[in-house]
Amino acid sequence: MADYDNEELAGAKRWWQNNAGPAIVGIVVGIVLIGGWYGYDWYQTRQSTQAAQLYADVAGGIQADNVTGGLINTVDRLQNDYAGTPYAAAGAMSLARYYIQAEDFDKARPRLAWAHDNANDPGMRAIAGVRAARAEWAQGNPDAALSLLDDEHPAAFDALYKELAGDIYMAQGNREKAYAAYQTALKGLPEEVARQPLAEKASNAAPLDGADNTTSSTNPS
Numbered sequence: 001m002a003d004y005d006n007e008e009l010a011g012a013k014r015w016w017q018n019n020a021g022p023a024i025v026g027i028v029v030g031i032v033l034i035g036g037w038y039g040y041d042w043y044q045t046r047q048s049t050q051a052a053q054l055y056a057d058v059a060g061g062i063q064a065d066n067v068t069g070g071l072i073n074t075v076d077r078l079q080n081d082y083a084g085t086p087y088a089a090a091g092a093m094s095l096a097r098y099y100i101q102a103e104d105f106d107k108a109r110p111r112l113a114w115a116h117d118n119a120n121d122p123g124m125r126a127i128a129g130v131r132a133a134r135a136e137w138a139q140g141n142p143d144a145a146l147s148l149l150d151d152e153h154p155a156a157f158d159a160l161y162k163e164l165a166g167d168i169y170m171a172q173g174n175r176e177k178a179y180a181a182y183q184t185a186l187k188g189l190p191e192e193v194a195r196q197p198l199a200e201k202a203s204n205a206a207p208l209d210g211a212d213n214t215t216s217s218t219n220p221s
Contacts (some may be wrong), residue, residue, distance in 0.1 A: 047082055049116055058095065092111040096108040104162065116128040126153040126156075127157075137168055145168055158184065159185040185198055186202060
């Protein structure tokens with residue numbers, strides 16, 4: 001896709017709209033049942049506040065292109081001491097994105113792997129997974145990338161996962177699997193994401209001996 005971040009955001013928004021309310025209610029009910037609400041609430045608030053400040057330091061440093069040893073240590077601290085907050089995975093993914101933009105995939109991969117395995121939000125885990133798959137593919141590891149794309153993930157991210165799988169299959173010359181992946185991606189594409197780029201990929205991967213129904217065709221004159 002032309003803008004992966006927009007598609008990732010669209011998938012995350014759809015997952016939260018469908019799942020955040022019930023998930024939060026379930027957590028609250030569980031806490032009330034086991035007791036200790038006030039102590040737990042104080043602890044969680046304190047953890048979140050501290051983690052938020054640490055993440056703000058990380059985000060500011062990355063934005064200023066000032067990734068120092070201190071910033072990396074801050075991300076390590078988020079992962080080690082604040083893993084239960086969303087800021088830990090966000091910090092790991094932000095640093096990974098910085099490394100990817102610098103084409104330093106060896107440093108990006110472990111950060112993405114951590115976020116994929118430890119983020120407490122399924123949507124964030126899904127985004128980390130697809131980014132990790134892109135990093136593996138960029139390093140010439142298509143089988144590892146496809147393995148990551150086979151992981152379970154919220155349905156809202158089906159299009160993102162299947163499109164990348166299609167790209168990998170197409171690069172390998174496997175038109176049949178690429179076409180099937182693109183067709184599945186089209187079915188799950190969020191309404192707010194343009195269909196034409198993905199439809200063109202599907203059309204280009206269509207079986208040479210069959211018709212492609214992805215895009216409209218005209219009768220030969």
